[in-house]
Amino acid sequence: MKRLIINADDFGFTRDVNAGIVHAHREGVLTSATLMANGNAFEDAVQLARETPTLDIGCHLVLIEGKSLVTGKSFPEMPGEVLLALARGKLDIDAELRAQI
Template identity: 55%
Template sequence: MVARWLIVNADDFGLTPGINAGIVEAFERGVVTSASLMVRQPAAEAAAAYARAHPALGLGLHIDLWESIPKDGDWVRLYQHVPDDAASVAAEIVAQIERFRALVGRDPDHLDTHQHVHRLEPVGSAVRAAARALGVPVRGEPPLRYLGGFYGQTGVGAPYPEGITPERLLELIDALEPGVTEFGCHPGFVDADDPLGGTMYRVERNVEVRTLCDARVRARLARGDVVPCTYADAARAGLTA
């Protein structure tokens, strides 16, 4: 029987000191195995320093091109690092990979994108090309699976607290299929009025820390029928290609 491997990846490492602290807590005391670094954000250097000192934490690049938020029934750009054209996007991805190397001292073990914009073009083609050059996987690309069902808001930013309970996380673990699956998560210590607190996703991050560190969740993964891992672990086992 093919084993069930699980990567629990915390996005937005490097966004703020509070988010860094929440990710560290969920790694040291919880079930987080991996994180994705935002190299252009204010707390990136501190996040990279932690990753260098703790190589057991898997670390990928959270490619950060722009962020959109819902407003008046539409999505608008909150910020934008680069124009939408293919050449600019590709150049920015290369620049962020180089910044990752400078901060961490090695290549990322996978690539993903802020707000999953690699599901759209021209970003998707540029991300896949960069991943091929690095020899690393892209989030959600077969044979890997990505599940975003652990999340505390709806698709339009409304609160969805039942999405980040221990019961929800246990349900997702129990339903895992054979092979390698990544659960995305967004732990952090964030005040409701923090202007850099993950933008539209703020206080939910505090709840995620508690859930990811919940004793029932830790005990479930200790049962042995699911293998907690990083992208690098899965690659060494020949499961990422």
């Protein structure tokens, strides 16, 4: 049997986004969401996920915009700036992605 997966992005971004995702899931519109560990409403999303066990959760890895979980500093806002930060040794992608997972 084939199954269509409808995924919502940015779970954990804001409380309003979180509420919309859970509402859409409860209405049968979507089946999963990807959780941003560095989102402003991460803890709220985690609580909602616990209360909504039928919502499948994946990991939304973030390297542009928002704050680093490793350094607490803001990420670059443009992809080119990320490459410059990497070249200058100011961004440890491995450590950051491990922290987000």
